[in-house]
Amino acid sequence: MTLEHQLIKKTFYETFVGANEKDPVRVLGEAFLAGHKEGTDDISAIRFAQGEVYFHNKDYEAAIFKWENIHNDLEPWAKKNIADCYYELGQLSTAEEIYKSIDTESSVLRSEVALQLFSLYVDQGSLEKADQVIKKAVSLNPDYPNVTDIARAFFEKHKDWKSAIELAVNEAIRTESYHWFDILKTYAERGLTNIFEPHYFSKCLVVLYGVDQTRFEQMVQVLWKGYKNEDSYFSWLREFNHLFLNLDANRGQSWKELSALYQETYFELIDGTYLMKELAEIIPNLLTNWLKIADYSHALFASAAVLAWSEKFPSSIRPEVVNDAENLIFHSRNETDGLEYSLALFDSIVKWAEEQHVDPGHRFRWIIRELVDFQTHHLLVAGTSGNGKSAFINSVLGENILTAPTSSVIVFKGDEETEIRKISDEELTTFSSFHEFQEAVDRRLNKGSDNAIIEFSLPSPILQENRLALIDTPGFSGRNGMEGEALKYLHFADSLLFVLDANDPFTEKEEEILMQIRKYAPNLPIHFLLNKIDEIYDEQEAARMIDDTRSRVWAYFPQAKVFAYSSHVRSRKQQSDLAEFLKNVSRQIAEDDRIEKLLIFIRKLIMHLLDKRAEMENSLAESIKWNEEMVAKLSGAIHQLTDLKKEKARIITRTFHKVLEEIRSDLSENIPKILRDCSDMIQEDSDFRKIHLELNDEMNRRVHAYINDKVLPEFYRSLQEWIVTANDELDHCQSFLDEMSDGFNAMYGEERLKLKCDFKVLDDWCRDADRMTSGVQLEKVNIFLRRTPYQILLKSAGMLFGAFQQNNEMLYNKYKQLVENQDYLDVTESIMNKLLLQFELFEKSLERDISIFFRNPFDVLNQMVEETKKEIREKEEELEKMRANPQNYRDPLTLFEVKLRQYEWITISARGVLRV
Structure with a gap:
């Protein structure tokens, strides 16, 4: 056992007493005493060993006493042991202080001190300090036993991911x-690694690639998905593909999962969600890496994705990568369900268009639906004008349907019931009558084409039995050549039957048209019908002409079938041949051909949507301009109406x-006269004591009678005449406004304005x-009875002298004179004011x-002006947004086009023919 291990385990004492000693305290005591007596240098070591024995026996004070007196090389370990004692005693602050004071060059001791401090901080609940010290311990000596495991357990426990x-x-x-x-990898699977920027894992991935490529692929997958x-x-x-670009991965290794992840990611990136500026620096490296590891x-x-992207964005992918893709695509196993991918692409484009509030149109939906009907063969009947194409179709259908040169594409289909529908980009229309159909397709009535298709379903045994749809297009002419509707629908047809005139078959013009057709649709089978054969009376000449036509046709179209036909004279052989x-x-319906046609019409749809964008911008600009003109016109109408209102109010x-003035004049003239005439009631025998009262009453009575019996009836008649005049004036106003409404509604193309005046006003006036x-x-x-001086004097005289008969003559004359000579202006004015107040x-x-x-x-x-101004503001904002960010619309279509080109390359590889 090494010394450091003994010091860690506090078993250094075994050096002196042996591992099996029963009483190490006694042995070490004796050794210490002997050494003390002899004065040996080993006494400090014995003292250190004694401290260990005391520690193990939990005599921490004795242990501390022993270790405090260590002054040799074991001193740092002694200090650490002293701190351990205080730790065991629960004196954590003292222990921490001693641990932190230890200065040693021993990495083992530093690690042990760090681990002890870590445990101490954990016990104290000082997690921040514990975090710092365990990280220091790892950085100090990551190989120290268990230090990284301890650190990992601590981080995980406290969710410090x-x-x-x-x-x-x-x-x-x-x-x-x-x-x-x-x-x-486990952390990544739990979604915990996303808190780091991707470049943080680059070095780790490079190391893992060199260690284990299987684990590398798994790690990349979980990080990628995270x-x-x-x-x-x-x-x-960006980061990973740059990294992987510089690794030596190749198709010779197994990268099945990563290859699938590349495919999934690529399709997600080009689904129309992202803009080109976001993808420009990502896709080339992504495709390069995908190609170099793609499994079978x-x-x-x-390879198709690389070729499609490099075609759309030349120089974005290195030439050697493109060459690799070209070689690989024709040696790859083609197990792709092209139909499923094509329909999914069409659906995604339609969905995207609808989200952009752009209608992809009923016509494209109808075409795609027809193309996926693999049970019905589409036979396009074409020919130059005058060759009897319509007559042939009529004879096949058994009905005289085509009676004039058509302006539309008509698709005849067999069905149980007759139904005629017009399918345009904007709407689906069902014709209610055959006459309506004829008007819709008559070229003389419809000079321009609206891209509509007429679907004519009818009970036709020959179409139903053969699961056949006949496509009729406007005939080719010297004027429009290949620029007509036939060109647009060549790719809709499974085969073409070209009608020749037996009187002049396979002309130079027809040969030129057919060469253009073959160039435009090289895989389209072309057959020939030699029409009007009945107009050649000599059978030998007819036979010779048929053989000669076959030879000329087969020189250009060796697989073509050529047969003679007469729309007017039917023979058993002719019917049999037909x-x-x-x-x-x-029977000739190839799925690959139909898929190729689907892709062609998907490309047409993309171009249609691009054109729609330009149309939308132009339409918005025109709408804004038109609405601004309408605001000016409406404002002008408001000014006109204001002037009209003022004029009519004045009149x-x-x-x-x-x-009113005529009535006032009449009152001014007649009321004084009526009042003066009241003098006739003054008689010499009148009672002059109260004559003034009688006069006042009579005057009021006569004035009231005059007003009610004459003035008001006359006033009523005058007002009725005035109301008639006013009604005429207001009727004129309504007529003017009706014309104004009609004018505006004609400009709007709908009934938007109703300028109805309130004629209840006249009813109110009448009432x-x-x-x-x-x-x-x-x-x-x-x-x-007014208190004028003269009246007061006269009334006083009447009261005073009225009782005496001899004074009556004098009073009579005075009253008579007073009544007849008064001007009554103030009285008249007062009466008129009261009477005419309500009229005023x-x-x-x-x-x-x-x-x-x-x-x-x-x-x-005013409401129309405000609504129009609001519409102008909204459309200006919409137009500004469209013009400011055209990429928001065009980039998704560009990506759809890239995806489409990828599918086209896959289709090309299936044919095994390089055709760009």
């Missing part, structure tokens, strides 16, 4: 031990005021006119009433 992972990484790198790599849903995922991909089950995808042709051709108020002129009860006016108030309310009349049109126009 950062420290635990650091310990595992450092020890794995230092020791290259499977044990520590496996511990680190970072997958974290913000640092792309950092991991992933080699096809890896039946045999349709039967044979309908209606002025005409009412004129009526008010009737109410105000139905009779009034004016308060009695003090006409003749009515006049003042006219402007408010006219505002009420126009209130709804103003509200509607």
Whole structure:
């Protein structure tokens, strides 16, 4: 046993007494006494040994006493032992102080002191100090027995995963031990390693690669999956792929799990979620690494992915990697379900488009659905204009359906019931009648094409028996050549039947068109129908012409079938040849061909969505401009309406005021006259003591009678005439607003504006006119009882002299003179004010009433202005967003295109022909 081990275990005393000594205290006491007497140098060693014996017997005070007097090389160990005693005695502060005071060059002693301090701090609950001291112990001597295990247990117990992972990484790198790599892997599986940036594990992975590649692959997997849903995922991909790029991994080793992980990651990255700027520096290294380790089950995808990416982004992948991919793709086992992948790609594009609020269109959905129907053969019937293509189709269908040159693509399908549908990008429309169908396809009525397909399902035995769909397109002409609808749907067809005119078959123009077709769709089988054979009367000439046409056709299309046909004269042989042709051709549906067609239309869909983006931007810009013009027009309409309201208020108020002034003039003229005429009631025999009272009553009565019997009826008639005039003016306003509504609605293309005025105002005016002129009860006016000096004098005279008959003549003359000569202006004004007060108030309310009349049109126009301005703001924000971040739309489509090209490469490899 080494000295250090004895010192650790406190068994140094066995050096003096032996391991089997029964009474080491006695033996050491005797040795100490002998040494003391002899004065030997070993007495300190004996004293140290005595301290150990006392310690083991829990006589800590005696042990401390012995160790305090050690002054040789054992002094540091003695101090450590003294601290141990205080630790055992529970005097932790004293023990800590002594432990920390020990100064020694012995790494073993330093480790032992550190471990003791660690235990002490744990007992004290000073976890921070315990953490510091155990980390120091590990860094001081990681090979010291159990120190790393103790540290790991402490970190795990207190869930200090950062420290635990650091310990595992450092020890794995230092020791290259499977044990520590496996511990680190366990942490990664629990998702604990994500707290570190990915580069932290690079050195550890490099070391593990050199130690055990199987464990390396497993470690990479768990780290990869751990970072997958974290913000640092792309950092991991960059870091690891840069690291792996410099390792000597290759396909000769087994990397099945990592290869699968590369494939899964690659497809996730290009699913349209990320932008190109995020992927540009990641994908090339990822693909390079994938290709160099791809096992046989992933080699096809890896090589196709490299080729697709390098085509879209030249120079992003090293040429030697691209060459490796080109060699590998044609030597890889192709067990890919191309149909499943193609449909999944189509669905993902459609889903993405819908999330972008862009409708991919019914037409593409319909085309894809038809292409996955492997039971139905699509036969495209084509030919130049005038060759009798429509007549042939009619004869096959047994109905005269095509009666004029068509502007649309029509797909005839066999079904139990007749149904005609129009499939466009925007909508699905079912025609309710055959006439409606004819109008929709007549080229003379439809000059432009809207990309629509007409699906014509009908009970047709020949189509149903052969599981056949006939595709009719507008005929080729010298004007449009190959630019018509036929070109767009060549890839929809499984085969093509080209109709020739027997009178002039296989012309130079037809040969040119057919060469373009073969160039555009090189794998499309092409057959020929020699139509109008009945127009050649000489049978020998007909036979010669058929043979000559076959020879010319076979020079270009050696696999083509050529047969003669007449749409007007049917023969048994002709029907037999046609039946045999349709039967044979309908069997020719190759799944690889259909998959290739699916990919072609998926590419068309991507281009369609790119065009849609440009259309959306242009549409938004045009909509903003149009709405701005509409705001200007609506604002102009509001100004017009304001002017109209002011004008009508002025006219209606002025005409009412004129009526009022006429009544006022009449009252001003007639009331004084009526009052003066009241003098006729004054007689010489009148009782002049109360004549003034009688005069006052009579005057009020006559004025009231005049007002109620003459003025108000006349006023009523005048108001009715005024209301008729006002009604005409307001009717004119409504007519003007109706025209304005029609104009705006014509611009909107829908009934959005209804500028209806409130004619209830007229009803209110009628009621008010009737109410105000139905009779009034004016308060009695003090006409003749006023306290004017003359009236007071005269009334006093009447009271004084009225009792004497001889004075009546004098009073009569005076009263007569007074009544007849008064001007009554103030009385008249008072009566008029009381009578006309309500009419004046009515006049003042006219402007408010006219505002009420126009209130709804103003509200509607102002609301339209606000709604339009809001729409402008929203569309400006949308357009700005689209223009500011075009990559948000274009990048996903670019990635879909890369994925599509990858599938195209896989399809090419299946054919075994290099075709870019």
